[in-house]
Amino acid sequence: MRLTTKGRYAVTAMLDLALHAKQGPVSLADISARQEISLSYLEQLFAKLRRNELVQSVRGPGGGYRLGAEAAQIVVAQIIDAVNESIDATSCGGEGNCQDGQICLTHHLWCDLSKQIHQFLSGISLADLVARQDVVAVAKRQDDLQALDLIEASAV
Amino acid sequence: MRLTTKGRYAVTAMLDLALHAKQGPVSLADISARQEISLSYLEQLFAKLRRNELVQSVRGPGGGYRLGAEAAQIVVAQIIDAVNESIDATSCGGEGNCQDGQICLTHHLWCDLSKQIHQFLSGISLADLVARQDVVAVAKRQDDLQALDLIEASAV
DNA sequence: TATAAGACCTAGTAATACAGTAGGATATTG
DNA sequence: CAATATCCTACTGTATTACTAGGTCTTATA
Numbered sequence: 001m002r003l004t005t006k007g008r009y010a011v012t013a014m015l016d017l018a019l020h021a022k023q024g025p026v027s028l029a030d031i032s033a034r035q036e037i038s039l040s041y042l043e044q045l046f047a048k049l050r051r052n053e054l055v056q057s058v059r060g061p062g063g064g065y066r067l068g069a070e071a072a073q074i075v076v077a078q079i080i081d082a083v084n085e086s087i088d089a090t091s092c093g094g095e096g097n098c099q100d101g102q103i104c105l106t107h108h109l110w111c112d113l114s115k116q117i118h119q120f121l122s123g124i125s126l127a128d129l130v131a132r133q134d135v136v137a138v139a140k141r142q143d144d145l146q147a148l149d150l151i152e153a154s155a156v
Numbered sequence: 157m158r159l160t161t162k163g164r165y166a167v168t169a170m171l172d173l174a175l176h177a178k179q180g181p182v183s184l185a186d187i188s189a190r191q192e193i194s195l196s197y198l199e200q201l202f203a204k205l206r207r208n209e210l211v212q213s214v215r216g217p218g219g220g221y222r223l224g225a226e227a228a229q230i231v232v233a234q235i236i237d238a239v240n241e242s243i244d245a246t247s248c249g250g251e252g253n254c255q256d257g258q259i260c261l262t263h264h265l266w267c268d269l270s271k272q273i274h275q276f277l278s279g280i281s282l283a284d285l286v287a288r289q290d291v292v293a294v295a296k297r298q299d300d301l302q303a304l305d306l307i308e309a310s311a312v
Numbered sequence: 313t314a315t316a317a318g319a320c321c322t323a324g325t326a327a328t329a330c331a332g333t334a335g336g337a338t339a340t341t342g
Numbered sequence: 343c344a345a346t347a348t349c350c351t352a353c354t355g356t357a358t359t360a361c362t363a364g365g366t367c368t369t370a371t372a
Contacts, residue, residue, distance in 0.1 A: 001159040003245050003269075006330070012262045027347065036255060038332055043349070050349095060340025061346040076265070089159050099192060102297065106168045108290050109232070113159075113276060120272050124265065134264050141258065162359070183318065194361055199320070206320095216369030217317040 001114070007085040009037050010045050014054065014079050018071045018126040019139050025064030033149070034142045045083055052082035072127035077118055087121065089114040157270070163241040165193050166201050170235050173211065174227045174282040175295050181220030189305070190298045201239055208238035228283035233274055243277065245270040 013031050020026045028046060032039040046065060049055045054074060055065045067074060080087060089110040091098050098104035129135050169187050176182045184202060188195040202221060205211045210230060211221045223230060236243060245266040247254050254260035285291050 001157075002329090003157040004330070005247060008245075008247060008262060008266065009331095011265070012260065015261055025347095029347080035261065040334080041332055044332095047349075057348060058340090059338080059346095059348050062341065063339090063347050065348090091161060091164060099294075103290075103294060104168065105171055105191065105291060105294050105298070106164060106285075107294075108288070109167070109280065109285065110164065113273070116276050117269070117273060120269060129262075129265065132264070134259075135261060138255075138259060138261050138263075142255075142261070158358090160359070165360090181318095185318080196363080197359095197361060200361095203320075213319060214369095215317095215319050215367080216371095217315095218370060219318050219368085221319090 001087060001089040001117075002085050003080070003087075004085065006045070006083055007080040009035075009041070010049065010083045011076055011079050013037065013042060013045065014049070014067075014074065015126060015129050015135070016139075017055065017065060017067055018074075018130050019135075021067060021071070025058040025062070025066055027064040030064070030146075034146055048083050049079070052078070054079060054082055067126070070127070071130060072125050074126045075122050076124045076126075076129075077121035080121065087114060087118050089117070157243060157245040157273075158241050159236070159243075160241065162201070162239055163236040165191075165197070166205065166239045167232055167235050169193065169198060169201065170205070170210065170223075170230065171282060171285050171291070172295075173221060173223055174230075174286050175291075177223060177227070181214040181218070181222055183220035186220070186302075190302055204239050205235070208234070210235060210238055223282070226283070227286060228281050230282045231278050232280045232282075232285075233277035236277065243270060243274050245273070 012035050016031045016035055017026050020030070028039055028042045031037065032042055046055060046057075050057055050065075050068075053068045055068050057063070057065055077087060088094060090107065091104075091110075092107070094111060094114070096103045096107060098107055168191050172187045172191055173182050176186070184195055184198045187193065188198055202211060202213075206213055206221075206224075209224045211224050213219070213221055233243060244250060246263065247260075247266075248263070250267060250270070252259045252263060254263055
């Protein structure tokens with residue numbers, strides 16, 4: 001099991017998408033600026049998200065990405081899965097052949113843990129996150145900062 | 157956050173220790189044979205477990221390791237922590253300075269997840285595992301197989 | 313008292329994945 | 343045509359994992 005910057009980036013980017021959905025397609029450049037994630041790395045993550053139909057792309061100027069489904073239908077567990085960060089805590093992938101074709105001493109423990117985490121992350125949709133007070137506050141901070149940066153950039 | 161073979165090995169070895177506690181100190185060679193874990197790797201893991209006082213060592217022939225506390229007092233979360241596999245899912249270590257000194261968009265989500273996992277793994281002691289039916293069954297299988305291997309080895 | 317069983321310690325290594333960079337091709341708007 | 347943006351592939355430094363190899367120190371026992 002692994003949960004690193006990769007999975008966190010993917011969820012963060014998807015949440016950013018959900019937050020700015022009403023303004024039409026969101027470009028990766030915008031997400032990159034707001035969330036401080038390398039643009040090229042984002043591109044690689046979004047390739048996987050697109051293959052998993054979690055986002056739709058719009059090419060050309062003014063283009064970007066849209067959510068592939070309603071925010072309420074997209075759940076954190078799916079996003080992490082999509083970028084290949086397995087939530088599974090077992091070594092056997094849940095198959096139960098961890099020791100010579102049979103289960104190892106701690107097989108059920110890791111199965112239970114996997115189930116626990118999966119249930120938790122499956123219970124949280126993008127819509128849930130968008131509705132959270134702390135998320136709204138951070139999003140506002142980021143939007144304000146980006147607006148400020150744009151003004152400064154145009155002044156130069 | 158990471159949960160790999162390393163943490164699983166540590167928990168498995170500790171559980172093996174708890175299961176064979178009544179027969180006096182348990183040698184790493186025995187654990188290595190039963191759980192199919194490289195002896196030298198086990199030594200490295202047990203160095204950390206000893207530093208965290210989760211086990212006590214007995215040197216010399218007939219020596220090995222004993223639990224550092226009652227099985228009911230040792231909890232899975234401690235073991236994983238001891239071998240440096242952080243259960244924390246945040247990038248900031250829970251400090252909340254993930255984006256320019258302030259929290260990032262998904263900070264609370266990862267905090268909640270970390271808490272969730274920690275609670276789960278803190279609620280399971282070695283005594284709990286020893287009492288589980290599936291654990292007892294696997295332990296018996298491993299003990300029988302090891303006994304058989306010893307007979308075969310002496311026959312050669 | 314010599315031997316062997318075991319803990320204890322350090323260094324090194326192949327494989328893997330992460331996080332990021334670089335450079336370009338393709339599509340679309342104006 | 344030019345600019346914007348997605349799309350695609352290849353490469354790279356770094357860190358960690360899981361493991362091997364060698365050795366030292368301690369102690370029960372024959």
